[in-house]
Amino acid sequence: MGSGRFCDMTSRPTSDDTPGLGLEEREVADFLRRHPDFFERHLALLTELVVPHSGRTGAVSLLERQVTVLRDQLGAERGRLKSLMNAARENSQLQQRLQRCFQSIASACDLSDLARVVPEVLQKEFDLDSVVVKFLDTIVGTTAPVQALAAYSDETVQALIQRFQGNACLVEAPPSAEVMCHLPPASASRVGSCAVVPICNADQVLLGWVILAAHDSQRYRADMDTVLLEGLGGLIGAACTRLNLP
Numbered sequence: 001m002g003s004g005r006f007c008d009m010t011s012r013p014t015s016d017d018t019p020g021l022g023l024e025e026r027e028v029a030d031f032l033r034r035h036p037d038f039f040e041r042h043l044a045l046l047t048e049l050v051v052p053h054s055g056r057t058g059a060v061s062l063l064e065r066q067v068t069v070l071r072d073q074l075g076a077e078r079g080r081l082k083s084l085m086n087a088a089r090e091n092s093q094l095q096q097r098l099q100r101c102f103q104s105i106a107s108a109c110d111l112s113d114l115a116r117v118v119p120e121v122l123q124k125e126f127d128l129d130s131v132v133v134k135f136l137d138t139i140v141g142t143t144a145p146v147q148a149l150a151a152y153s154d155e156t157v158q159a160l161i162q163r164f165q166g167n168a169c170l171v172e173a174p175p176s177a178e179v180m181c182h183l184p185p186a187s188a189s190r191v192g193s194c195a196v197v198p199i200c201n202a203d204q205v206l207l208g209w210v211i212l213a214a215h216d217s218q219r220y221r222a223d224m225d226t227v228l229l230e231g232l233g234g235l236i237g238a239a240c241t242r243l244n245l246p
Helices: 023-034 044-048 062-106 111-126 155-164 227-242
Strands: 050-052 059-061 130-136 170-172 193-200 206-214
Touching: 062 111, 062 227, 111 130, 111 206, 111 227, 155 170, 155 206, 193 227, 206 227
Parallel strands: none
Antiparallel strands: 050 059, 130 206, 170 193, 193 206
16 A cells, blocks of 8 residues: 555455456455545545546546536435325325315205215316216205215116216226216317216215316326225215215
């Protein structure tokens, strides 16, 4: 180590004066890890050592390379921090929207009011193209407005009922024919994706469903997490129970 050359620290020159490889290199690396202050005691080495630089031609000093690496790491950490802050901000906004939805739905005074409030608040808070609430006519009878009734005997209604078997909710892009027929004609052609959330009572009897339709084909995807959608269906089902719906 008296010569001040990095390769002299632990490596023994070979016959062609090339530093040894393999274990000897690991010994050098281990030594530096155990002695992080080595270069403070041998500052001259910082000006002699050079390392490849991925973004430039040739080589740079070890100190410059270290500064570049640290700068890149700092940039990456700042990016991750910004992503976390954005996610926290979005989650906070989502929580506020859900709270307003829950308050509006929980304040519905009867089934007609519920059928009106649900589309209004969801479409407003989540910027949806359209929201449709349907109740099975065999369950609610005449307690819901006509436009909110779904005829149990209808083929498209039967198709949806069958598809709900074993599914917490349906996510489609683009919407299927049995869903499209329940959307308003004026908006059906603009819908790129949708979610169909079943409404059930405490005994898991199907009462109806809510269709959330969006213009964006990526808004509702088959691989998305549906926990919030399921929670929405549970909330509306609880409201129906409160309103004495079977």
